[in-house]
Amino acid sequence: MESFVQHDGIVVPLLRSNVNTDDIIPARFLKSVRRTGFAAGLFGNWRYLADGRTLDPGFVLNRPQYAGASILVARDNFGCGSSREHAPWALNEYGIRCIVAIGFADIFHTNCFNSGILPITLDAAQIDVLVKSLDSSGPRWRVDLPAQTLTAADGNSYSFAIDPFKKRSLLAGLDNIDWSLAHRSDTLAYERRRRNEAPWLFPTPTE
Amino acid sequence: MAPEVVDPPRTMFDKIWAGHLVRDEPGEIPMLYIDRHLTHEATSPQAFAGLRARDLPVHRPETVVAVIDHNVPTTPGRRLIDVVDEQSVLCIETMEDNARDFGVTLLGMDHEDQGIVHVIGPELGLSLPGMTLVCGDSHTSTHGALGIFAVGIGTSEVEHVLATQCLLQHKPRTMSVEIDGVLAPGVTAKDIALAVIGRLGTDGGTNHVIEFGGSAVRALTIEGRMTLCNMAIEAGARAGMVAPDDATIEYVRGRRFAPAGDLFERAAAQWLQLAGDPGARFDTEHRLDLGQLAPQVTWGTDPGMVVDVTGTVPDPAHTSDPEERARLWQALDYMGVEPGERMQDIAVDTVFIGSCTNARVEDLRAAAGLVTGRRVADGVRAIVVPGSMSVRRQAEAEGLADVFRAAGFEWREAGCSMCIAMNGDRLAPGERCASTSNRNFEGRQGRGGRTHLVSPATAAATAVVGHFADARELWQEVR
Structure with missing residues (x-):
């Protein structure tokens, strides 16, 4: 997994609440069995005209000033709905490394970390000010994960909270599997105990 | 005498959580043991590929059951050649390969127990009270009806649970x-x-x-x-x-x-x-x-945009928050409905009875009960997709399938079908659907499709009347 330390990039504002993962990548684009191949489906129902191929110049991602955007700012409850990790994969493949929102849906929030995307939660008033600064000072922000700060082009800086365990994983670009396998003895001890408490959860193969 | 030590009272969730903690140390994320892992072909291929890349086995393959449901055709007598496209075929074949290679039970396309993952879990007794259960699917919450902590996860977490039998999660x-x-x-x-x-x-x-x-x-x-x-x-x-x-x-x-x-x-x-x-x-x-709860119908593009079937489409002018007002207008515009329009004046093109929400035998009984002796309204396409092949057999044995067919419904085989529209069952742009599924998001049932979420009873009533109808009234007539 790609690590995330500092990032300086163009910001695209998608100022809607309740953007769901069907919006982020419609189901018809989910059929790759690999982790790649999803960027074309990103916002597949919004990015294209009715022919499904021609970019819609009215959609915010397609406007010239946001070309090459790598930070997305949204409103509340971003990523609700389906658990599809294809949503952060598609965002990542398009080039989005950080999403700033008032709130995230639970599964999407976890999927972001597991896909190398940093989700940042700020309150509505902070996001209002940040979005205003896009027009006045330009759509370019700097994110510093070790310092837990987001700095706008006008120099205003905002600190954000992050779970320390997830921060370490993202900084190192590590997923959790190796960590959990390192604690396998705990799992095996649990299984030995649990087998006595609830033997129906451990049927023998012949049963 | 020492005072008796009394544990603080615990919620059901507290008990199940505490009973499944493998490790819970400060500064870490708790490791929660997972008893049952259900998986399907749409969100698991990359997880199994990850195991292959690390040369890892599935920790307890006997706890994992795989099913093919999202990409399956639902046309009767379906075969691999009926699958909608090559990519869907690849998803199905990849699931078959992974189940075989990792020693996981597969309920494949032609298996008698095949069905939607959240229907077959409880139906087969794979989902048991007190369990922790995961699936790479948000509607995993379904299994909670049995007193299970059942949680939808992403594909990286699917891989994590396959490899470690544990989920890393902070206590909700x-x-x-x-x-x-x-x-x-x-x-x-x-x-x-x-x-x-x-x-x-x-x-x-x-x-x-x-x-x-x-x-x-x-x-x-x-x-x-x-x-x-x-x-x-x-x-x-x-x-x-x-x-x-x-x-x-x-x-x-x-x-x-x-x-x-x-x-x-x-x-x-x-x-x-x-x-x-x-x-x-x-x-x-x-x-x-909920005292005198009326049947509910969604009018907009998220499941919270809902009114009584006897009600009207809301007017955004009554909303003071400008952002919310814009969101309501966007939903009205997408759905092609007007503020103040009576729900019962809105005609539908399609009725879909199916999905992990509402395709169990009781759902089909409720719908068939209102359809008996009636016909699907002219110009309405109505389909019933049972939640599992077992539900399908049961409904056939009870005569429900005959009722649906006689009324002009299509009677299909089991799968997710038009709830997620990956398998070829979908709405055309602008088409309006009364659907027993769970999401009325833009494009959920096909690009430009307009979904109204309803119960099976309301779906059946709507199918025979041709526009949204009050199932309570039809039920009175049936009596």
């Missing part, structure tokens, strides 16, 4: 939703679910596990509780649950993968202890009196 907050009221005939669990989401909002449950209780929930059948818990994710909740009671025990008894004999009795005694202790406190508490 607890929420109780106590629902009182008596449902009129023609009003169902789906109407409760939609009414709850309408009140809590689509993020009202975020970072919470909801325990549903109250007289209206206790009165629901187990299948009705599944419909309610299924939709918990649409309120943003991590999971939805109902405490096991005698009805739960009788539902599970005798199911194929449930324990039998003395072991079942021992398990059942434990399961009946799972209910929250008297006085247990939740982080958030809601009490809803």
Whole structure:
């Protein structure tokens, strides 16, 4: 997994609440069995005209000033709905490394970390000010994960909270599997105990 | 005399959580043991590929059951050649290869137990009270109806659970939703679910596990509780649950993968202890009196945009917040409905009865009961997609399939079908659908398609009338 330390990039504002993962990548684009191949489906129902191929110049991602955007700012409850990790994969493949929102849906929030995307939660008033600064000072922000700060082009800086365990994983670009396998003895001890408490959860193969 | 030490009262979720903690150290994320892992072809290929890349086995393959449901055709007598496109074929074949290579039971396209993952879990006794259960699918909350902590996860987490049998997750907050009221005939669990989401909002449950209780929930059948818990994710909740009671025990008894004999009795005694202790406190508490609940219909593009079937499309002018007003206008525009329009004046093109929300045999009975002796209205395409092949057989044995066919419904084989529109069953742009599924998002049932979420009874009433109809009235006529 790609690590995330500092990032300086163009910001695209998608100022809607309740953007769901069907919006982020419609189901018809989910059929790759690999982790790649999803960027074309990103916002597949919004990015294209009715022919499904021609970019819609009215959609915010397609406007010239946001070309090459790598930070997305949204409103509340971003990523609700389906658990599809294809949503952060598609965002990542398009080039989005950080999403700033008032709130995230639970599964999407976890999927972001597991896909190398940093989700940042700020309150509505902070996001209002940040979005205003896009027009006045330009759509370019700097994110510093070790310092837990987001700095706008006008120099205003905002600190954000992050779970320390997830921060370490993202900084190192590590997923959790190796960590959990390192604690396998705990799992095996649990299984030995649990087998006595609830033997129906451990049927023998012949049963 | 030393004072008696009394443990603080615990919620059902607290008990299940504590009983599954493998490791919980400061500065770490708790490791939670997972008893059952259900998986399907749409969200698992990359997880198995990850295991291959690391040369890792599945930790306990006997806890994993794979099913093919999202990409399957539902046309009767389906074969691989009927699959909608090459990519879907690849998803199906990849699932078959992975199940074989990793020693996982597969309920494939031609298996007699095939069905939607959240229908077959409880049906086969794979989902048991007190379990922790995961699936790479947000509607995993369904299984919570049996008193299971059942949580939808992403594909990286699917890989993690396959490799380690554990999930890393911070303990969610607890929420109780106590629902009182008596449902009129023609009003169902789906109407409760939609009414709850309408009140809590689509993020009202975020970072919470909801325990549903109250007289209206206790009165629901187990299948009705599944419909309610299924939709918990649409309120943003991590999971939805109902405490096991005698009805739960009788539902599970005798199911194929449930324990039998003395072991079942021992398990059942434990399961009946799972209910929250008297006085247990939740982080958030809601009490809803649904008294004379009317059948519910969504008018917009999220499940919280819902009104009584006897009601009208809301007017954004009555909303003071400009951002919310814009969101409502966007939904009205997408759905092609007008503020103040009566729901019962809105005609539909398609009726879809199916999905993990509402394709169990009770759902089909409720729909067939209103269809008997009637015909699908002219110009309406109506399809019934049973939740599993077992449900399909049961419905055929009871004569429900004949009722649907005689009325002009298409009678299909099991799968997710038009709920997610990956398999070729979908709406055309602009087409309007009364759907028993769970999401009315833009494009969910096909690009430009307009989805209104309803119960099976409302779907059936709507199919025969041609526009949204009050199932309570048709039910009176049936009597």
